[in-house]
Amino acid sequence: MRNIYPNIIKFNSNNLIKIIKILKKDGIIGLPTETVYGLGGNAYSSSAIKKIYKVKKRIKNNPLIIHYYSFNDAKKDVILDRNFYKIYKKFSPGPITYIVKKKRNSKINSLACSNLKTVGIRFPKNIIIRKLLKKINFPLAMPSANKSSSVSSVKAEDVFEEFQNKVKVVDGGISKIGIESTVLNLVGSICILRPGKITPKQIESILKIKIKIPSRQNTIRSPGSLKKHYSPGIPIYINKKRCPKKHAFLTFGKKYPVTRNCFNLSKKSNLNEAAKNLYKFFRSIKNKGYKKIYVAKIPNEGIGIALNDRLKRASS
Ligand code: AMP
Numbered sequence: 001m002r003n004i005y006p007n008i009i010k011f012n013s014n015n016l017i018k019i020i021k022i023l024k025k026d027g028i029i030g031l032p033t034e035t036v037y038g039l040g041g042n043a044y045s046s047s048a049i050k051k052i053y054k055v056k057k058r059i060k061n062n063p064l065i066i067h068y069y070s071f072n073d074a075k076k077d078v079i080l081d082r083n084f085y086k087i088y089k090k091f092s093p094g095p096i097t098y099i100v101k102k103k104r105n106s107k108i109n110s111l112a113c114s115n116l117k118t119v120g121i122r123f124p125k126n127i128i129i130r131k132l133l134k135k136i137n138f139p140l141a142m143p144s145a146n147k148s149s150s151v152s153s154v155k156a157e158d159v160f161e162e163f164q165n166k167v168k169v170v171d172g173g174i175s176k177i178g179i180e181s182t183v184l185n186l187v188g189s190i191c192i193l194r195p196g197k198i199t200p201k202q203i204e205s206i207l208k209i210k211i212k213i214p215s216r217q218n219t220i221r222s223p224g225s226l227k228k229h230y231s232p233g234i235p236i237y238i239n240k241k242r243c244p245k246k247h248a249f250l251t252f253g254k255k256y257p258v259t260r261n262c263f264n265l266s267k268k269s270n271l272n273e274a275a276k277n278l279y280k281f282f283r284s285i286k287n288k289g290y291k292k293i294y295v296a297k298i299p300n301e302g303i304g305i306a307l308n309d310r311l312k313r314a315s316s
């Protein structure tokens with residue numbers, strides 16, 4: 001049978017060499033992480049960074065997250081304080097991004113940070129990306145592998161749907177978590193700029209201070225918090241009790257009907273399962289030709305805070 005996804009490649013030792021070659025030549029490539037798929041390139045190379053912004057059609061004032069193998073690699077480029085180490089010890093590698101100060105002699109490309117004095121850094125846990133990061137001597141600038149303002153990719157085929165033959169993608173199966181990392185600001189007043197799997201409560205329990213999620217963030221602080229984001233490109237209506245048959249109904253829990261237009265994020269009312277299904281359902285609903293999505297109420301706790309954040313933005 002003809003391979004309909006010639007740009008999706010398996011992760012093996014031969015391909016690892018090829019991937020490293022692409023990255024060393026300032027190429028960019030789709031890579032799996034435990035949150036969503038990323039579009040990675042050498043964070044020290046202006047040519048690689050330009051390609052990322054171009055392929056994603058991303059506005060230049062939306063900075064990229066820089067991915068390292070460990071804090072030892074990161075500390076060459078950024079200033080790490082006590083709060084950072086406390087949280088790092090508990091949650092990294094994992095689904096959390098830290099906004100920290102950039103060092104004056106940092107090698108990170110300034111366009112990747114939108115010329116800010118701060119940088120978002122993450123230490124992903126996915127085994128493929130870790131094996132790769134361990135082998136290269138530069139960090140990866142890696143935004144989510146989707147066109148700007150569209151839905152993130154949770155499998156290699158999604159990345160292909162976004163970019164077709166423009167980039168290769170490493171197949172790492174379905175993303176374990178399914179929504180983007182928590183973005184924690186550690187510069188100035190500590191707060192969460194983007195909710196994710198790691199919750200404010202979890203951070204509070206370590207830092208022993210109240211952690212807020214500011215509702216009105218200015219666009220420079222965290223441009224990804226722009227209201228319109230994470231959208232499947234069709235209208236979304238949230239907190240709905242019922243839905244007309246011709247529209248898609250995204251539900252949660254067992255009290256909802258099992259009709260053709262119903263897409264249950266988690267029959268067991270499991271928020272982690274719901275997070276894993278959210279973008280997958282967005283994509284399939286759109287591909288099935290529905291013109292509108294109604295969404296049932298989702299508990300605003302744990303990863304549900306992040307789910308509601310994405311739904312709110314997608315619906316705006
Ligand atoms: P994405 O690359 O699509 O996962 O989005 C990355 C998110 O991290 C966006 O919301 C960015 O605005 C945010 N981010 C990255 N770097 C910084 C930074 N230096 N300061 C504030 N937010 C940042």
Ligand code: MG
Pocket residue numbers: 143144152224
């Ligand atoms: Mg994104």
